[in-house]
Every structure is written in C-alpha cells, then in structure tokens.
Amino acid sequence: MTTKLHNIFSSFDSLRGVSPSLSDHDEDTDEESSGMVVEKSKVQKPPLYKIIMHNDDYTTMEFVILVLKKFFLKSDGQANEIMLSVHQKGSGICGTYTFEVAETKIIHVNRFSKENGHPLKVTLEEE
Numbered sequence: 001m002t003t004k005l006h007n008i009f010s011s012f013d014s015l016r017g018v019s020p021s022l023s024d025h026d027e028d029t030d031e032e033s034s035g036m037v038v039e040k041s042k043v044q045k046p047p048l049y050k051i052i053m054h055n056d057d058y059t060t061m062e063f064v065i066l067v068l069k070k071f072f073l074k075s076d077g078q079a080n081e082i083m084l085s086v087h088q089k090g091s092g093i094c095g096t097y098t099f100e101v102a103e104t105k106i107i108h109v110n111r112f113s114k115e116n117g118h119p120l121k122v123t124l125e126e127e
Helices: 003-016 061-072 076-089 099-115
Strands: 029-031 037-039 048-054 091-098 121-126
Touching: 048 061, 048 076, 048 099, 061 076, 061 091, 061 099, 076 091, 091 099, 099 121
Parallel strands: none
Antiparallel strands: 029 037, 048 091, 048 121
C-alpha cells in the first residue's frame, strides 16, 4: 500500500479508535495488542427444516390455502399449487426454515387449525 493511502486509512482508524497496527491484518487471523494471534472461526449456517403439510379427509382446500397464505406468506398461486400437491400427492412442502422458526410455525398452524375445527397435520423434516 502506498504511504499516502496508508496515512489516509490510519487517520480513519484513529478516528474510530482503532490501533493502526490492528488495521493491517489478514482475513483469517487477528492480532491483539499482546502480540497473540487469534484465529477467527467461521460461522456455520444452521441446518434447515422443511415443513410438510399432510392430506386428510376433513380439512377443506380453502382452509389449507388460508393457512398457507396466513402462516407461510404464500401468494394465491403458490398456495393453490401447494394445496393441490397436498390433495393429489398426500403432502406438500410449505417452506424451509431454521429449526426454531419451523417449530414456531408448526405450533401456530396446529393451534389455528384446532381452533377452527380442522385436523390439519404439519410435520418437520430436516432438509
């Protein structure tokens, strides 16, 4: 790096309260003031889970579409497509989420279905 650019970056770092020696480090390590090199760990993406809706003989197609739009934010077309998959193939994928989000959505769907007198079944499956 040229001296002029180095001085500009050093000025910015001093304004932010960063030691100039800390601004020149490579991406995988970080040097502390004690001279120790600390490796940065890479954060892994959390596993994803599919929410699967299952067909039954009692839940209406209209209710399935309502659930898909209300809880999974599907458009009319998407909800209709998933509903037809549930009706014709026996199941359909509502969406893919992290475990906590998927678990919460299932709890809300089950509660809403029960409150409205439908035995709609949704399950969780790791992707």
